[in-house]
Amino acid sequence: MLKGLGGLGGLGDMAKMMKAAQEMQTKMAEMQEQLASTVVMGEAGAGLVKARVTAKGEVTGLDIDPSILVASEKEVVEDLIVAAIKDAQAKGQQKMADEMRRMTEALGLPADMKLPF
Numbered sequence: 577m578l579k580g581l582g583g584l585g586g587l588g589d590m591a592k593m594m595k596a597a598q599e600m601q602t603k604m605a606e607m608q609e610q611l612a613s614t615v616v617m618g619e620a621g622a623g624l625v626k627a628r629v630t631a632k633g634e635v636t637g638l639d640i641d642p643s644i645l646v647a648s649e650k651e652v653v654e655d656l657i658v659a660a661i662k663d664a665q666a667k668g669q670q671k672m673a674d675e676m677r678r679m680t681e682a683l684g685l686p687a688d689m690k691l692p693f
Contacts, residue, residue, distance in 0.1 A: 600683060607675055608632075616671060618664025625656040629664035631671040 611631040619626045624644050628637040638660070644653055680686065 596683070600679075603679060603683075607679060611668075611672055611675060614668075614671060616664055616667040618660045618662070618667055620656040620659035620663060625653070625660040627657070627660040627664040629661065629668050631668040631675075633665050633668055635661055635664075 612634075614631040615628050615636060616631060617626055617628055621644070624641040626639040627635060628639075629635050638657065640653065640657070644656070
């Protein structure tokens with residue numbers, strides 16, 4: 577009767593795949609939470625400006641050396657702030673990519689596979 581469907585073996589494989597997908601979703605949610613609370617530091621001007629950013633890219637703080645806070649250097653300070661934020665965001669993106677690679681490898685997937693999440 578069910579010969580054409582290959583018996584029930586196919587349903588067991590489907591159940592395993594569904595369970596694996598649910599586990600992956602749970603792990604992805606946990607990783608997203610972890611990345612939201614992971615803070616990376618970026619800097620510019622040899623450390624005169626430092627930016628704190630979550631691994632997801634949210635700026636959480638700045639540290640500006642008071643020696644550069646002179647009205648005549650306003651544009652330089654602005655440029656350093658932008659550069660520090662970009663540096664921190666790049667580090668955050670790298671941290672996220674490393675975590676994704678680690679997760680895909682743990683799931684037995686190719687390290688360079690892009691997950692749709």
